[in-house]
Amino acid sequence: MRRWNGWGDDGTSMELGEGARAMLAQRLGPGLPGQDASRDAILAQVPPSRLPGAHAAIQTDAGLRFSMALGESFADWIRKRFGALPPVPDGVAFPESSEQVRELLALAQANNWMVIPFAGGTSVAGHLDCPISARPILSINLGRLNRLLHLDTQSQLATFGAGTPGPQVEAQLRAHGYTLGHFPQSFEYSTVGGWVVTRSSGQQSLRYGRIEQLFAGGHMETPVGTLTLPTLPAASAGPDLRELVLGSEGRFGILTEATVRVTPLPEHESFHAIFLPDWDAAEAAVRTLVQRKLPLSMLRLSNGIETQTNLSLAGHTLLIGWLERYLALRGCRDDKCMLMLGVTGDRRSAPQALREARRTLSAFGAVYIGTAMGSKWLSNRFKGPYLRNTLWDQGYSADTIETAVDWPNVKPLMLAMEQAARDVFAQYGERVHAFTHLSHLYPQGSSIYSQFVWATAAGGFAANFERWQKLKAAVAATIAAHGGTVSHQHGVGRDHAAHLADEKGPLGMDTLAQLCRHFDPKKIMNPGKLLQDEGPWAS
Ligand SMILES: Cc1cc2nc3c(=O)[nH]c(=O)nc-3n(C[C@H](O)[C@H](O)[C@H](O)COP(=O)(O)OP(=O)(O)OC[C@H]3O[C@@H](n4cnc5c(N)ncnc54)[C@H](O)[C@@H]3O)c2cc1C
Known part of the structure; x- marks a missing residue:
């Protein structure tokens, strides 16, 4: 069953090995395991629905309404964990066809309700947050449109x-x-x-x-x-x-x-681990690969700190020790960067693409390790987020911030994002473990995906929310100053809306506002997301 206050299925978990725990303790100090609120205590705070009996298709059960109220952002996470309940929808409908969606929108419009579409609930940008409003809020759950x-x-x-x-x-x-x-x-x-x-x-x-x-x-x-x-x-x-x-x-x-x-379906698919001596060589290597337009299916380049972090997470201390000694002999030492490379296609062209990629990479000092780590990556490809549950239990918080920028700014922005985070936590006399990878590469530039881990603060929701807001604001300002996008893949939602004008400009923002008015003259659709045109919000 899906966890109500953490990521993923409750039958799946990811362990933190000895090495990883030692690394966190050394970099961040001891964690502070949280005192999680119980679901019953949270549900007891859910106010009565303002839509009881409004329509046969609308359910108003408190548990159901609560489960539509939040996504998976860090703010959503700590609200669930500390029991800091924001406004929740007043009702939930499960349409089974386009016609039923149309009827629900007409009903909402006629009665001046707000509507928040809810699909997988995996937003990490506050897309599903409910504003504080006198207008009732209807969550339209799309789970039955699933064929x-x-x-x-x-x-x-x-x-x-x-x-x-x-x-x-x-x-x-x-x-x-x-x-x-x-x-x-x-x-x-x-x-x-x-x-x-x-x-x-x-x-x-x-x-x-x-x-x-x-x-x-x-x-x-x-x-x-x-x-x-x-x-x-x-x-x-x-x-x-x-x-x-x-x-x-x-x-x-x-x-x-x-x-x-x-x-x-492809005939062949394989993932390969390759190490490069340092960031400059690694970035030049992947830029060359992507600009040559080789038919690869994935390039995922970890910076030095992420490479060390992944190696310590891998467990198998003896094997990793052996690997590190071998890599050092081949010129990949403390600053080494790991590249995961995927080839996918037909039996003939996929191995050919791999050969061509290896030939290109060898000019940058690459050391090819084979498919063992790639196969492990493949079997765990959706499991990384489960570590967030484990980290929380050990007293650590985690979040990610991502952007994309043209090549000349990739390294300066990556370093500045990590530094901005360190500066925020330094204000509290605390540390943050920041590391980054590039995982969506283009001839013109790349996405930058930074991850941050820090010791959960004493002081419950308010103290942790404040740190997270400062982290988001500082990193977003850094991204804007380097010409990066507000988001490469997570969207704008509520959390990034304040920075959208930096990217779109006044005329662009006005165009978006006009489109909202055009499609939604009564302003019922997900107000306050993408544009900052609704609020206030729970703090
Ligand atoms: C652990 C984790 C890993 C992630 N990894 C990635 C990643 O690798 N790449 C990536 O791109 N994103 C990633 N995300 C972000 C998230 O999964 C994406 O934004 C995803 O596209 C959201 O889809 P959803 O179905 O969960 O939508 P929801 O979270 O339910 O909704 C997101 C927004 O879209 C609206 N919406 C949803 N469906 C519809 C619809 N049919 N019509 C109109 N509006 C709708 C909602 O109202 C809301 O505003 C990750 C999130 C998490 C928690």
Whole structure:
């Protein structure tokens, strides 16, 4: 069963080995295991619904309403853990068709309710937060729109109910010999519609593309009508209206059906570990690979601190010691960086791409280690977030912040993001363990994904929320100063909305506000997300 106050299925956990625990204690000092609130204590605080008996399709049970109130951001996490209840939706509906979504939107509009679409609930940017408002809030849960509706094998297009989660997308396609190839780390729960409206990126985006490239068309129910996006191989018919749906974050309407571009299952797929002597060599190597446009499916480059962290997390102390000695002999010492490289395709071209990549990398001092670590990565590809539960139990908090920027700014921004975090915690006389990888690489630049671990503070929700707000603000300001995007893959939601104007400019922000007014004149759709046009919020 899905954990109510942590990540993932409660039957799955990730252990922190001796080495990793020692590393955290040495870098951060002892942790402070939290006193978790019980679910019953939280549910006792849920106020009565303002929608009792409003409609047969709307459920008002307190537990159900609470489970739609929060996503998976750090703020959401500590609210659940410390029992700091924010406003919760007044009711939850589970439509089973586009028509039912349309009826619910009409009902909400007629009664001046707010609507928050809820899909996989994996947002890490406050997309699902409820504002403090006199207007009742209806959560529209898309979990029953979860089927493959049509597969056109000639055009390689598959149409899904927008609430279909990752495992069901892949299982239903696999039965026909196809894959979507979209594997965000939240794959177990996040949905095809959620991916589209947050502009998501999967681990093998190098081969399959981001969701923008995969989304071919669909239906969006808006308060003023249905927006139908036909599937076309290409068109020069004015601006592409798919762009209005991509990244719309529930502001313009509810995507009920999504047609996506699928690919036959590959004949060959393998993942390979390679070490490079230091960051400069490693960055130049991956930039060369991606600019040569070799047909690889994944490049994931860890910086020196992340490489050390991953090696200490790997356990197998003797084996890792042996590996480190071997790498040192080959010139990869304390600053070494690990690259995980994926090749996916047919039996002939995939090994050829690997050979070509290895030849290119050898000019940068790369040491090829083989597939053992790559196979381990593959079997654990969705398990990393489970460490957050384990860390919390040991007294440590964790969060991630990501962006993307052109190549000249990749290294300066990566270093500045880590430093900004260290400066924030230094104000409290505390330390943070900051490390980074590049996992979505483009000829023009790269995503930057930094992870932060720190000792959970005494002082409950307020003290921990304050530290997190300062961390987010400082890193966001650093990103803006270096010309990075507000978000490469997690979206804007509520948490990043304050910084969107830096990226879009006044005219751009006005355009977005006009679009909101156009599709949603009564302002019922997910207010306060993407744009800062609603509040106040629980503090
Ligand atoms: C552990 C973890 C790992 C993650 N890894 C990645 C990653 O690798 N790559 C990545 O891109 N993201 C990642 N994310 C972020 C998150 O999974 C994505 O933003 C995802 O696309 C959200 O999908 P969802 O179905 O869970 O949507 P939700 O979280 O339920 O909703 C997100 C927003 O979209 C709106 N919405 C959802 N569905 C619809 C719809 N059909 N129509 C209109 N509005 C809708 C909601 O109202 C909300 O505003 C991760 C998150 C977690 C917790």
